[in-house]
Amino acid sequence: MSALRSTPTFAIVFAVAFAVVYLLAVENNWALFTYHPALEEFGLWVEKPKDGPAMYWYGWLATAAIGAFGIAALASWLPGAVTERIGPLWSWLIPSLVMINFAYLLRSFFLR
């Protein structure tokens, strides 16, 4: 019963937290690991490019997934009086704002 009650909180908070943590991970390069495609090598945390480009996208995803899971799990333990205020609106509003922010951050590609 408790798990059923916390499902909406977990799902909604996960969507919000994933978007926010992913944005922070990209902006601050908080990659959990780095992939070097030319060498087909993984490295823990952020590594500089070696003999070709370094890919951080997988590491950002891992950071966001673990961070969002932890935040959503914690939110699921909050009292019902608090979680009742976490409506489904947040599950699309915050991710939408994050996506708009990414479009803004990448504007230089489109304005050249």
Place this chain on the structure above:
Amino acid sequence: MIIALLIIHGLLAVALLGAITHQAIGVWLPARPGAQSFVARLRSVSTPSYVTAVIVLFIATAILGGIIYPAYRLNVRIVLEQYELHKANGSFELKEHLVAVGMGMLPAYWYLWRQPLAEQYASSRKILTTILAFIVWWGFLVGHVLNNIRGFEV
């Protein structure tokens, strides 16, 4: 091998595009009872029946995209930079971020579409489905255009 994976990635994307587009149309423009035209049939789909397919296809397409991404990074992006195709390059950068955010929304999407459908979630269900449809369309079109630019020379 990469070419085969790229084709499978494209086919999964087509299936996902069809599923999410049908659902988005069905949720925004439900058919009037008795209408029999092609458009009416398109609008009269059972929208909840697409949820599992959308989630599975979204994840599968993203995983396959992630597998072929290093080939793109090494063989396509460098060419885009050399030819100064900034819009194409930026479109893909945006695609990777939109898909990532979309994956994070999937648990909420699943919850909002859980049967029996909660009436108080109807607006959020519509909007979240539309956002996912936008992400899928953006990803599909950008992938298609980049493939046209670079072809299968991966």
